[in-house]
Amino acid sequence: MTVSEGLLYYVPLVLAIICLVWYTILWSLGLLGCRTARRRYRSRPRSPLASADPSSVPGVSILRPLKGLDPNLYENLESTFTQEYPNFEIFLCVESEHDQALGVVRELVAKYPRVNAHIFIGAETVGTNPKINNLIRAYRQAANDILWVLDSNVSAAPGTLARSVDILAPPPRVTSTQKRRIALVHHVPLAYATEHTLGSRIEEAFLNTNHAKMYLAINTVGLDSCVVGKSNLYRKSDLERVDGTLKPHGDAQDFPHGTGLAAFGRFLAEDNMIGQAVWKELDLRHDLSCDVARTSVGSMSFYDYILRRIRWLRLRRQMLALIVTIVEPFTESVFLGSLTSISLYYLFSIPVWFFLPVHFVLWITVDVDVYASLAGHPVAFEPGWWPFLGAWVLRECLAFPIWFYALWGSDILWRGKTYAVTQDGEVTLQGNASGRPATNKQRSVWHLLPFFRTRNDHYEPLELAHD
Incomplete structure (x- = not known):
């Protein structure tokens, strides 16, 4: 056998085997995400902190950045006023006194006079990120070390705060068993479309299936930081020791960008950078609670959805290792399934027309099971199932073209x-x-x-x- 003949024989063989190994790894991650969703989210016990004496539990400062009338804004904000936790304060932050969200805010403050709520009007520019600029004054005024930052389109179940504090500040006997202290508690987003436009349905299908599945799997493995900033708890004292350079600092070392929340104003994805800074600069851990960040998706057009995916793909490409961007399309069902079908045909003569339907049926079955676990009820064949199925198919087909387009430009x-x-x-x-x-x-x-x-x-x- 000549060298050229050997290459023609062995290169396709090796590539086919690598593809099957990768396919197995991806399925293992998908099943891990599905199993995690079943175990973590199908049972949400009441925390003993919910009925504890206020002086016996850590205080929490809730920070909510607001701008305009987001979908379900009243219900989203009210969910923080009705938390079953005895010791918290709320900061509701807007940039302008003319902001339409102020009417909703003032109505809720009047409705819940016993809740320690503060309205902050006016931003302070500490960086490019408008969310940080909006929150920085409230951050400085917060009376408590534990901060809970929620986006304006997120609502939380009444027991969310208590269960999250259970993880962030566990009893001493639990803390002693941890190798690395938990410094950040986050919640997986569960999207629901308030208006059933095409883009909203696709976003809902993406966040509640493939995104949630991989998010849970990556955080379960815990090899690196993976945080979405819809709803996060962390300590102000920890944030004051990091600056986003992702390099460990000595106590006497200067911080080139300052510390605390203001240091992350130079990033657009401040949530991800805060998570990475806590992980890498302080060598501390993250964890998920058994609650979701219920996220309202309003009237999003198809073009809006594409722009949103392009935006976060480009951000991830710049923030993470290049290999992560290159590997991403190989984690999607259409691209991965197509390559695997070719490999199976080459190695075992399994027909493509037989493998691909089985692949897609199993893939969506796992995705729907993850969705059901997060939602707390079955979703398959319920009203709205068929539009969801169409949105899921469209999302899977769009994944590679959007990724390819996002590569060009920053x-x-x-x-x-x-x-x-x-x-x-x-x-x-x-x-x-x-x-x-x-x-x-x-x-x-x-x-x-x-x-x-x-x-x-x-x-x-x-x-x-x-x-």
Whole structure:
């Protein structure tokens, strides 16, 4: 056998075997995520802290950044006022006294006079990230070390705070068994579409299935930080010891960007960077509670969905190792299934037409089971099942084209502004003095079609006209 003949024989053989090994690894992760969802989210016991004496439990400061009338804003905010926890305060933060969210905020403050709630109006610019600028004054005024930061489109079950504090600040006998202290508690997002537009349904299908499954699996394995910032608890004292450089600091070493929440104003994905800083700079752990961050998805167009995926793909590409970006399409059902079907045909002559239907049926079965665990009730064949199925199929088919397009360019569109992302995840605002984007490189001729036009009322609203 010549060298060229050997290559023609062994290279396809090795590639086919590697593909099958990778397929097995991905299925192992998927099943791990499914098992974790079943064990963690199908039973949510009441915490003893819920009925404890206020002086015997750690105080918690709840920070909620607000801008405009997000979908279900009243219900989302009210869920923090009705937490079954005896010792907490709430900070409700808006940038402008003309913000429409203030009407909702004032109504809730009047409805719950016994809740220690504070309204903060006006942002302080400490970086590029508008969420950090909105929260920084409340962060400095917080009376408690434990902070709970929730996005405005998130609602939480009444027992969420108590169960989360159980994990973040466990009894001493539990703490002594931990090799690394838990410094951050986060909640997996569970999306629900308040308006059934195409983009909203696709976003709902993505977050509640593939995203949740892999999020749970990665956090169960726990090899590295993986945090989504919809709903996070951490200690202010820990945040004051990190700066986002992801390098361990000595006590006497200067922090080049300062410390605390303000240090993360230079990042757009501050949630991910805070999680990584706690993990890598302090060598501490994260954990998930048995609660979800119930996330309202408003009227999101198909084009909005595409822009959202492009934005976070580009952010991840700059913030994480290059290999993570390269591997991502090999974790998606369509691309992975297609490659595996070719490998099986090459190795064992298994027909593609036989393997692929089995692959997709099993894949969506696991995805739907994860969704049911998070939702707390069956979702298959309920009302709305068929639109969900169509949205799931469309999401899977779009995964590779969106990933491929996101590779080209580093600019992202967020809240009506264009940002450039640097290699370390920092962002700079691109645009004119009015704050409007000077150029939107993500737009295409698709945007001229009504089907793809962006909507201003989904759960990441654009800048209001009076701003």
